[in-house]
Amino acid sequence: MEQYLQESIRQALTEIGLNEDQIPDIQIEKPRDPSHGDAATNVAMQLAKPLRSNPRKIAEQLVDELDLDPARIKSTEIAGPGFINFRFAEDYIYNELAQIIEKGDEFGKSDGNAGIKALVEFVSANPTGPLTVGHGRNAVLGDTVARLLEWTGADVQREYYFNNAGRQMRLLGQSVQARYLQELGKDADFPEDGYEGEYITDIAKDLVQELGDSLADESVEKRFKEKAETAIFEDIQQTLKRLNIEMDSFFNEQTLYDNGAIDETIKTFREKEMAYDEDGAVWFKTTKFGKDQDTVLVKSTGEPTYRLPDIAYHANKLDRGFNLCLDVFGADHIDTYPDVVNGIEVLGYNSEKVEVLVYQFVTLVKDGKPYKMSTRKANFVTLDELMDDVGEDVTRFFFLMRSPNTHLEFDVARAKEAGEKNPVFYLQYAHARIQSILRKVSSMADFSEQPDLSVLTHTSEISLIKKLLDFPDAVALAAAHREPHRLITYLNELASDFTSFYHDCRIIGEPENLMHARMVLAQATARVLANGLTILGISAPDRM
RNA sequence: GCGCCCGUAGCUCAACUGGAUAGAGCAACUGCCUUCUAAGCAGUAGGUUUCAGGUUCAAGUCCUGACGGGCGUACCA
Known part of the structure; x- marks a missing residue:
């Protein structure tokens, strides 16, 4: 219908004597007030200035020339400062209604995004603990946007990116190890900044159950880390499943080291003179892109910062043929986005294919006060707890009902009693x-x-x-x-x-x-x- | 200090690419269950869209500034 009106108006404007360049983008909108009809255009007002004429006069001329099928449009009128309002013919409405039944579960699908091969990357929480209310917004938003893209014709893949190396995970292993030794009644120092959650103790208990004290002399935390990773990932998958989310792929950051992508990226950066060495570290010349400071890609310890694999990862996505890479980020990660965009440009990719969906933080309110969540400190509400309380449907709905762009206030007490209301x-x-x-x-x-x-x-x-x-x-x-x-x-x-x-x-x-x-x-x-x-x-x- | 996001009814939030009289829910008040599910409906009340300028036929929406809040500004992720 919208298209039909646009074309008809375009033709009428041509009849009046306008040439292609003079015809603006014809906007068809649905008036807020139903007494203004079913569809309206402001094209006459847009033309008022360039034609140096009264918008209502232009509208009159336009309506005179307009040749509309009475089986679709019942009436056309000029209103207000120069809006042209259209009313649909009843026959049209009845025919379309019958179509809904005919199309069934296909009704609502469109093809505006046909031909788009999209990779939606979301959740992407490292396996250091269960998914919390904070991750919930990311997870549900990402999955639903993926569904929306599918309904508009895109081919969508859902991907979870994670990193099982690095400091966080080392700390996780050490935390489990300490709890394990404590379970065996041995003296063990809990690491400073370790993960204090009860789930760590549960994992340690499992280890005692399975392997007894055979790991007591284990000097490295590797075994503990692996065990924790497996257990936590199982838990995360279970939570996602409950949330009605099914990932198509999990991408381990380690892949980028193993296949040489990280080295390749650094090499290209150096060749293009976008990276340099200083103080034992490798720096990305982000000042070239308007940032205040250059950014460290590889620390003096030889360990890359997360930005380097991030850039390599996005290049990898584009190599896989996706023409839309949508990242779902919390507001705290927004600063990494420009670095990624600039980074892949340096590598010779078109950064327009990379898009980020930023959502504002969930403010957890407990007992009427904001409550600071931290996975490490274990003062969090898990998604599973939330779903136990209010159900899966309510949980999804809750995260979706607000614009991603505004802070979501989450009053635990209220959500729990949300029940019937x-x-x-x-x-x-x-x-x-x-x-x-x-x-x-x-x-x-x-x-x-x-x-x-x-x-x-x-x-x-x-x-x-x-x-x-x-x-x-x-x-x-x-x-x-x-x-x-x-x-x-x-x-x-x-x-x-x-x-x-x-x-x-x-x-x-x-x-x-x-x-x-x-x-x-x-x-x-x-x-x-x-x-x-x-x-x-x-x-x-x-x-x- | 600098960068990004936000500021709309008592509270939580909508409002399409700038469009016509700024809308819902909750809370409050008044009615409605012998008729298809009252987890509902009808109605009342509630607003200088934080403030001050600017752009134009038209500004909650765009621009500048002020004030208030969130996040970031690491050789943490």
């Missing part, structure tokens, strides 16, 4: 209600014939149908912005429109033709709710 239930309830009606109505008559939808004339019915037809646009918009909360806003409006219909119009007990038409409308609504919830990774129950 939680907004996710509003959507699920609407779906369950419809299913209940459909169960009852299905046996009441023979609905095998095509219904006459034109009996749906009540304002509640018309608004609901129009809202249903917006679904593909809502999905596409959320995908384009990488903002799932836009879809939630839409689904809330849809559920609200359905409930109005539910209260204004009965289905059971009406004459058969009307009952049939309304049944189809209810079916279509359930379909769209279910499809929307599927994108969010949330269940659409038939009963509540």
Whole structure:
């Protein structure tokens, strides 16, 4: 429809005598106020200045020349400062409604991102502890954006990047070792800055159970580290599964050392004179890109900082043929992004394919006060604990309902008591209600014939149908912005429109033709709710 | 100090690429269950969109500055 209007307007403008260069990008928008019609354009106002004319006058000329199919557009009017408002023809609306049933679980899909081969990298937490509420936003956001991309035609791979080497992991191994020795009743110093969580003790206990004291003389923490990594990764995978997230691949940073990518990167940097040695370290000339300081790539100890593998990793992604590499980052990692972009440019890649989705921090509120979480200090709330309390659906919904760009305030107490009042239930309830009606109505008559939808004339019915037809646009918009909360806003409006219909119009007990038409409308609504919830990774129950 | 993000109703937040009268939920108040699920509906009240300028047909949205908050600014990840 949007495309149809754009083309028609373009043609009309040509008739008026404008040439290609003078015609602006024709914007079609849905007016906020329904009395302004179903679609509107501001093109006349945009043209007012270059044509040195009154926008309303331009609009009049344009409308005169406009040749629209009455089967699609019922009326065209000029309003306000020069908006042109269009109203859809009823036949068009009924036809589109029938299409929803026909398309079923495909309805809402579009192809705006067709041809895009996307790698969405998210979670990417190192295996030092269970996933916490802080990781939850990353995980759910990444997975849902991946789903949105899929619904708009992209080919998507979900990847988890991790590093099982380095200081953090060494510390983890030492922590387990200390707990292990303590379990055996031996004297062992717990490392300074070690991981204090109870899960460390659990892992140590497992080791005692399995191997007794055979590791007591083990001088290196390697065994302990490996055991911890395996156990923690199992736990993380389990949590992700519960969250309805399935990774396609796990990428170990170590790969980049083993295949020579790290050395290759440094070599190229040196050749391009973007890296130099000083104080025993290797530096990246980030000042060339406007940063205050150059950045260390390899420490004087010979150990690379995380930026070097980050750059090599992104080059690796692009080598694998992805034309969209979407990274989901918390706000604290935002500074690494420019280095990665600049780094891969140095390596000769097109950095436009790399995109970062930054989300603001989750502020955990406990007892009315902000609560600082730290994996190391073990004062965190795990995702599993959260899901135990409020359920998987609520957990996903909670992380998605706000714009990634704003701080998410997470009041633990409130989330726990969220129960019945939680907004996710509003959507699920609407779906369950419809299913209940459909169960009852299905046996009441023979609905095998095509219904006459034109009996749906009540304002509640018309608004609901129009809202249903917006679904593909809502999905596409959320995908384009990488903002799932836009879809939630839409689904809330849809559920609200359905409930109005539910209260204004009965289905059971009406004459058969009307009952049939309304049944189809209810079916279509359930379909769209279910499809929307599927994108969010949330269940659409038939009963509540 | 410098960089990024944010500031909208009592609270938590929406508002498309700058569009027409800034919207929801929670909390408050008033009604509504002998009819398809009241986890619901209808209504009332609540706003100088932090402040001051600027850009233009049009600014919550863009620009400049101030104030307030978050994050970063490591040879930590």
